[in-house]
Amino acid sequence: MGIISRGFQGRRRADGDRLPPGQYLVEDFPVLSAGPTPRVPHDRWEFTIDTEAGQTHRWSWQEFMALPSQRPTVDIHCVTEWSKLDTTWEGVSLDVFFEDVETAAEYALVHSYGGYTTNLPLEDLLDGKAWIVHRFDGEDLEPRHGGPARLIVPHLYFWKSAKWVRGIRLLNEDWPGFWETAGYHNYGDPWREQRYEGD
Amino acid sequence: MRRRLEWRAAELVKIVDETGTARTLRFRVPGWPGHLAGQHVDVRLTAEDGYSTRRSYSLAAPADGDLVELTVETVPDGEVSPYLNEVMEIGDQVELRGPVGGWFVWRPASESRVLLVAGGSGIVPLMSMIRARRRAGSRVPFSLLYSVRDAERRYYADELAVPEPGLDVTYLYTRQAPPGSSRAVGRIMLDDLAAGGRPAVAEPDCYVCGPTGFVEASADLLLTLGHAPERIRTERFGPTGG
Numbered sequence: 001m002g003i004i005s006r007g008f009q010g011r012r013r014a015d016g017d018r019l020p021p022g023q024y025l026v027e028d029f030p031v032l033s034a035g036p037t038p039r040v041p042h043d044r045w046e047f048t049i050d051t052e053a054g055q056t057h058r059w060s061w062q063e064f065m066a067l068p069s070q071r072p073t074v075d076i077h078c079v080t081e082w083s084k085l086d087t088t089w090e091g092v093s094l095d096v097f098f099e100d101v102e103t104a105a106e107y108a109l110v111h112s113y114g115g116y117t118t119n120l121p122l123e124d125l126l127d128g129k130a131w132i133v134h135r136f137d138g139e140d141l142e143p144r145h146g147g148p149a150r151l152i153v154p155h156l157y158f159w160k161s162a163k164w165v166r167g168i169r170l171l172n173e174d175w176p177g178f179w180e181t182a183g184y185h186n187y188g189d190p191w192r193e194q195r196y197e198g199d
Numbered sequence: 200m201r202r203r204l205e206w207r208a209a210e211l212v213k214i215v216d217e218t219g220t221a222r223t224l225r226f227r228v229p230g231w232p233g234h235l236a237g238q239h240v241d242v243r244l245t246a247e248d249g250y251s252t253r254r255s256y257s258l259a260a261p262a263d264g265d266l267v268e269l270t271v272e273t274v275p276d277g278e279v280s281p282y283l284n285e286v287m288e289i290g291d292q293v294e295l296r297g298p299v300g301g302w303f304v305w306r307p308a309s310e311s312r313v314l315l316v317a318g319g320s321g322i323v324p325l326m327s328m329i330r331a332r333r334r335a336g337s338r339v340p341f342s343l344l345y346s347v348r349d350a351e352r353r354y355y356a357d358e359l360a361v362p363e364p365g366l367d368v369t370y371l372y373t374r375q376a377p378p379g380s381s382r383a384v385g386r387i388m389l390d391d392l393a394a395g396g397r398p399a400v401a402e403p404d405c406y407v408c409g410p411t412g413f414v415e416a417s418a419d420l421l422l423t424l425g426h427a428p429e430r431i432r433t434e435r436f437g438p439t440g441g
Binding site for chain 2: 002003004005006007008009010011012022024030031032033034035036037038080081114115144178179181182183196198199
């Protein structure tokens, strides 16, 4: 147990068991990003997967919209200590995008319009664990929350859920992304509290 | 792999009221490793029964040995900020972990001009940059645009009133301006950034900090003025959780 702060009471929550260590609940949806919000019109949007062998798979917005969609309801956990329960999204599972992708790569580097990057093991994107989403809470995803489309990988801290997603590069070696080279943990499991490098 | 960031005991040694709802807390943190201007810390509070919670706060000044400063705005109905601002007394302890964040930082060795754009309590990490510049004796030109509701809500008003070579300070009042102000009250606009800022051709490093709406608007205006997106660094303070 840490040092006791004299006179601190705090608030306990009934649904605390859904919160990873060190997180607190919010009802609103805070925005965090490192620079200006990119604006990407649908007719210029594309999503790509580049394999380690140099093959590129490409989807236009229309092709993306034609893929079978899902409506995941998930809890999200930001490294800045807020968590939001039961968020509802609409989009396409990464499993769908990867159906025709031939790869033996172990790592993925996600990149975004605006230049953001984040890395994770490829297996963390597959088997129903990640989606490219274009709607949040029944509405089109606002640019400040990553619209027109963002990645969500809810089992990792939310910086892995890249806003304004543009593509995924598959790599044989791990390549740390934007926050992963700026002091944050390389993997970012909220249940193991992997916030910062060395955690 | 770097050594894990440790939780460190932090004893409150000084309190300075900034406004009616904000105060600066100076802590003594034995073993503090130092930090860069713009970085933040996690603060952990633990109750007697072991319940604990934590929040992130920006550091308000460069480290002075093992002394670090936070400026905390009380979030009405918040869990942590009312404790820090209304309950804590000199000699009380919290735990700190950090420093955190390697992007929204200013390094004294940098030679780029700097444009700081603050909305409300977003001034805190930017003030840390101004103080770091002063401490380093840097001559890099800094401009601060500080959007604030009225004169009573300004943080660090006395310190920013002292003329400092190479530092321009402009207040943008959103609700009520002091007598004699030439600018009409209102939110930050293109003209504010064009006039009080550094022109895009000077390629300043821009640091924008404040509530989400303010940061979104300011960053968009900077893009409109021709500032390169990679020179615009943002940090957001939501009214969340507190």
